[in-house]
Amino acid sequence: SRTPCWVRSPEIWYVVRTARIFVKPQGQNPAGDAGRSTMSDAMISAVVAGEDIYGVAAVTTEMVEHAQRLHGACPTASAALGRLMTGGALMGCLSKEPTHRLVLQVTCKGPVQRIHVEANGAGQVRGYLGQPVVNLPSRNGKLDVGGAVGKGVLHVMRDTGLREPYSGAVPLISGEIAEDLASYFVQSEQIPSAVSLGVFVSANQTVTAAGGFLLQFLATLPEDLVTHIEQSLAVIPPVTTMVREGYTPEEMLQRALGGLPFAIVRNTLPMWACRCSRERMSQTFVALGAEELRQMVAEQRDIQARCTFCSVSYVFTPQEMVQLLEEALEAEIE
Incomplete structure (x- = not known):
């Protein structure tokens, strides 16, 4: 077994066993048109390999589309908000109690200025952008989320009902959100993690697919198991492709794990929910x-x-x- 480190792969930021950094172009939501996902929003939590790996996967199309409509967000801004909201839903599902609260806040120098997301253990999520009317020119045919966010800091606050909430902050790695969340897990919580997020905005500026998955490696894994997961993550399709093809969260997790058996421990419905009154x-x-x-x-x-x-x-x-x-x-x- 070896110590994990960074690897970049399409739409995924994760850690593997080697000390070498591999770089492949990061897939993003295409700035084009496609059919809408037919899969309703859903989220699962699962344990793998004797509970040494914890996985969460979700389809969040309806939740992200609702947020886009509420804020009148342009495509690039919608993708940025949708990624962080999906990440918040996945991270919120790591909590054992539905009342546990999570806050993710990106403060940045890019035109969106800031992104604020709140989630809980019940799958309820809400969020907003500093500037929702941001739509940069596409970069290599993809929505330029990293350009919209730019340099900045990711702040994370967890309120689990204890006297003082836990808080941490890490510099943004790229502004692409998934990489930044993975960086937070490694730097602040010392948990090697794989994070994949995606939002597809069609040519008519409607969110037609959104989702993501999160894997956390809670122990040092055998060499052959790490190799198997590494190979699976290297060839897995982008999240938006899987969602548009009708993948369920369970099927996404199966692809991420390369068919390794896992046990689902919880089913949750990710949804927009505002607590204002x-x-x-x-x-x-x-x-x-x-x-x-x-x-x-x-x-x-x-x-x-x-x-x-x-x-x-x-x-x-x-x-x-x-x-x-x-x-x-x-x-x-x-």
Whole structure:
């Protein structure tokens, strides 16, 4: 057995046993047209090789398409958001409890500026972009997600109900998202991982396929097993190709593992879910503090607040703003 290190392969960033770095062109979602995936969104978690490998695979087309419509995102921006949302769904599924919360945030110098995604162990995901109207020229016939993101930092926060949430941050490797998540696992959690993500946006600017898979190698593996997985990952089709051809998450995992047997431990439905509510928005106002609320009350007009994630607007009357000011004053006294 040997220590894993980086390898790049179409649409996949992963680690293998050798000390040499191999580079192959990274496949991305083509900037063209194709038929829509017929596979409904789904996600599975599985264990392999006596639980030494943990795998998660998902089809997220409907979830990503919903996010695209909500934000009016252009193709390149949609691909960037969709990849991080799919990655969030996969990582959220690593949690044993549905209430465990995950936050992924990319702050970057590219035109999208930032991407923020929240997910939980139940498969619920929401996200937004700093600038959704970003559509760079294609690069080699592919959507230029790396160019839209550029240099920056990936921040990860896990809230598992303990006193202090876990947080980590790593520099972006390429802005292609999958590589950056794999880098985070190795650098911050010391877990060799394979991450593959894909979003296909058709010529009519509609998301027609999205999905991904994640493999985590939790122990030093036998030489022949590592070789087998390495060879499988080197020839596996891009995620978007598999999704458009109707692959289920189970079939994607079978391809990634080269037919190795695995046991499914959980089925989850990845879905868009926003937790915003009028009550939450009220508490956001209170958190601004009394001084800021006094200025709003002085305007004597309706105040509209819009959720950054789902764009739902909440209107608060002058009388309601006075009540929120009173709550803020009471909070300061306490």
